Each structure stands twice: as structure tokens, then as C-alpha cells.
Amino acid sequence: MVAEKITIEPVTRIEGHAKVTIRMKDDGTVDHAYFHVNEFRGFEKFCEGRMVFEMPLITPRICGICPVSHHLASAKAGDEILGAPPPRPASLLRELMHMGQTIQSHGMHFFELAGPDLILGFDADPAVRNVVGLLQADPELTVKAVNLRKWGQEIIRILGGRRIHPNFAIPGGVNKALTKDERDAILAGYEEALETTKTALKIMYGWAEANAEDINKFAVFPSGYFGLVKPGNTLELYNGDIRLIGSDGKELEKFDPRNYLDYIAEHVESWSYLKFPYYKKMGYPQGVYRVGPLGRCNTSEKIATPLADAELKKFKQFNGGKPVENTLHFHTARLIETLYAIENVKVLLDDADIMSNDILNTCRDPKPYGVGVIEAPRGTLIHHYWMNENQQIEKVNLIVATGHNNWAMSEAVDSVAKTYIQGPDVTEGMLNRVEAAIRAHDPCLSCSTHAIGQMPIILEIRDSSDELVKTITRD
């Protein structure tokens, strides 16, 4: 009896290139499924020799979906390395841009990338299972979704001159203040953004109720959780301490992100260009953890804004107060964060300092290295630079959001393949669920291969003697 290897390549509706291989046993059940990240770019090397001030413009080219995350993490590392802490108004403006980014990235993911699976169905015809299909099925909702993303992108453009790869944050602050007209232009879109996100949450809750069986068997597994928090373990996206909790919800560590090398390390596997970060004290793979919306909603105990906080309380009940382990609840957590980001835009715009001209610290007290950390939409992003006396970069170390979830994505792919795939008749819908396991994490494969590149996903099924019998592709 011959078993097989199924290959899915490329995985679609994720950022970047990825490939999944599924090795089957002789009896038609899944032996193991692998998630391969398949490109290397080398930012960590080719930034060597560049000036520190150039980094906030070079590193956003790691990722065009979340360029603001790299822009800001890089500027924060620049603040540290040049010894120029930004004035408060500059930090508020950077945080405002970051909220715009969170809103556009999360909003786009829910509606344009993952939404077709939820709203049209995992088993829907692949010809329509996309944003165009969504547009035809529910034009009103799709227009709202487009407008939500547009509002987030416009916040970025108003501050940084352009929607993608903006030029705004510089070491020591930002290069432009916010005018009253600009502030009012942003505020004008606030209510609509809030309503659209509430609608999305309603869709998600409705879907979760109708598909409780899927929610509870689709890649549910324990892990640690990792993310920035403010004092009182409040959800934080721009600046805070890193909190790491164990699978039982108990706090393992809370530390200044500058000291990340004391707490985490990265494991390398020969079959992926994406490394596997883990908690050093527990080792690999015992010390693996999840980041991003699920990680953050598990590590934080409250949210500073009322609507999002009320939703977080509901979220905490999904698993009776213990960390929520369901991969599909990444979607719920993502929408809760979107709500927070929208509410926080208003909090920031109402701040008395938001239109101040005190936006740049020109004092300098250079140090040999600096670390900048931020919660990118997909998780904790770490930029670490070393520089020489000419303020040129000597070395760069990057740990990118999607990287922290590498183990979890591999685990989710394997788990979903084992749960849903039954040979010998493998359907397209089964394979789409395997892709959805990756999609739920909203990976940014350009980011994760930052360092590294993009990831193609291939799904292969091989027999027990490693022979490829069948490759299912979907032309």
C-alpha cells in the first residue's frame, strides 16, 4: 500500500510565500505536516555599513503590509543608540501612526484575507473564495471594510506623507507636527470605523457560535504567550514591558525589552528559512510561546479603553479565565485589538500635547548599541543595532513578529492536517483548512524572512518510505 505526500504551494491569502508538505501514512491518515518558509533576503547583513539615521527608511522595505512597525521599531532603536529620548508629543504622534497601522492591517486581514473563509465558507468554490467574491456576495459590507482600511492608511499618510513606507519617525522624535485640520480630518472617520469593527465582531461571534465544533477542534493546543504590557498588565502596542505567561496563565517573566537576549533565543531547523524563538529557561521546544493578537489578549488582563475592555472580558471567559488556546480565536482577538486601536486614536487626538511643536530631541549621547521593540500587528518586533564611532551600523539583529509564531504555525498545520485530512480522497476544502491554520496567524512572510525573505508554502504528502506519490496543486 502506498501512502503519499501532498504539497500545497503557494499558500494563498497570506503575506509572502509559503509551502506545506503533508506526509501520509499507509492507512491514509496524516503522519506529519510541515510548514516551510522558503525565501531568504538578508537585511541583517546588508544593513551593515549604513548610517543609523537611514535605518527607519531601509527597514520598512522588509514588509509593505506593516512598514510602520519597522519604521517605528527602527526609530526607537535609533533613539536608544543616539541617546535621544523623544519628547512626549513625538511619542504620541508615533503611537497615533501605529494605531493607523494596526487598524489597516487588522482590518484588511479580517475582511480581505481570512474573511472569505468565514463569510463564504472553508468549502466555498475557490473561484469566488476571495475579496471579489465577498464584494459580489455582500457589497455593502465590503465597502465598509475597504473604508476601515482606508481610514487606517489615511492616518499614516496624514502623518508620514504616504500610505506605504512613510517618512515620519527619526531618531529623537518625528519630522512633522500635526495641524488642527489634520486632526479633524482623522476624527471625522472615527464613528464609522468603530461601527464597522463592531459589525465585524458580530460576524465573528455569530460564526463562532454556528461553528463551535470547528472552533474547538481546529488547532487547539497549549503554549506560552508573549507580548508588551503597560503597568497593571494592560494591553500595550507601542511601548512597555514584555510579559511572558505559561500555558497555565501564570506569569513566567516580565522584563525590559532591551534585555531580550537574556530571556529568549532562536532555534534553527534545516527545513525552514524562518527561525524558531523560545524562552531560554525552558529550552526548545518546551519554551515555545505565541504572540500577536492571541498572545497579547492572553498576556494582558485589561485594556485601557472601555469598548475593547468589555470585549476582552468576554474573551477571557472562553476558557474559564485560563489562556484561550483556540487558533481560530486569533480572529476574535484581532478584532478586539482593532477596537482598542480605534478608541485609542481618539484618546491620542484628545490629548493636549498632540498638536505641540515640541517633536524632536536634538541632544545626542551616543551608545554602542540600541534596542527598539514594538508590538507589530502580528506580534513583538525587535530591532537591535550596534554602531561604530561614525554612526554607521556595525551589526543588526532582528526578531520579527511572525517568527515568534513559527512553532505555533507548524503545530497548527500539523494539528489541522491530522484532524481534517482523511485519505485517500483529499478534498480542496480539507487543504484550504490547512491553509486557514496558517492564515489565522496572519503571518507576514516577508517580515519573517526579513532577515530572511518570504515564504512559499508547499503541502506535500509522502509515504512512509518518503516517496512522493501525489502532489495536489490548485491551478
Add this chain to the structure above:
Amino acid sequence: MAKPKVASDWLAGCAGCHMSLLDMDERIATVVSLVDLRSTPITDFKHPDESGVDVGILEGGVNNTANEEVAKMMRSRCKILVALGDCAVFGGVPAMRNFFTIEDSLKRAYVESESTDDSGKIPNDPELAVPTKVRALQDVVPVDVFIPGCPPSADAIFFAISELAQGRIPDLKGDTLAWH
């Protein structure tokens, strides 16, 4: 007349050009009414139709063996090939890697980096693509239309696609090239 078929994919880029395409906002509905979107990173067809498409759009340069295959397949299946964005047009930021050897770049990322543990090694599984020199798209396959910018503005992309959809080669000039 049937709507022209359009396929797209991304190579060694950052997805920013495709995001700029989405930045057309509500004009996306217009694009969808003009063209038939086939395989793209945001739809679930995996490859351009074997029977061919009218327009193929590629973002990113070519930096490994997998990108090379995707570029060649797209070229062989489309009538007009568009290089979208600086990376596809001339290599862009990722081409900065060409100043170093590939081996040094790989070593820095997978062996020497401060956070990498003792398992550090250069990934070399046969499933993985092999990195090459970073090249512009036209260094690998013939290109018909170039849309520069990092990323090109949504207006430039909208103009180019609507021209192509109506059977014209877009003549990008003036503001559509002012991408800085």
C-alpha cells in the same frame, strides 16, 4: 467581449506594491468590473491559467530559484508582463544584498546572530529555494511595462490597469511617476 484576464504574484519584494493596489480603495470595484482577476496572492487560484492570461503583473525582484520559476511561468502564460515597483524594475532595496556574498548573508542570519542558539546552521532542505544574486525582473524574462515606485502610487497602478484593460499600453508620465 470577455473581460481581460489578469494574474499577479510577488517575488522578492515586501507586498507593498500589492498593498498600494489595494490603496485604490473603492476603485477596486471598478477594476473588478473591467478585468477578470485570476491567480493573485489574495485569491485562491495557485498559478496563472494554463490557457494563458492577458496581463501578468509581478512585484519584487528575483532572488532565488523559486522566484525564477514563478517569473518564467508567468512570462510563458501572459501576453503582457508588467514589472510592478522598484524591486521588479531594478532590484530595489533587497538588491543591497548583492554587495555581500550569499554565504556571508546566510551565516549572519542563521549562525552568527546574537539570538541564534547552538542549533545555528544554514537551512538547506531540498524543499527550500536556493538564494541567488538579486536581479531585476527584466534580467530574467522580457518585460513589457514598467511601473516604478516604492511602492508605485495607487493612482499609477489604477491608471496602468485600466489602460491595459482597455487594450492600451499605459504611458506613465507626470504625477503618476512622482512616487517619492
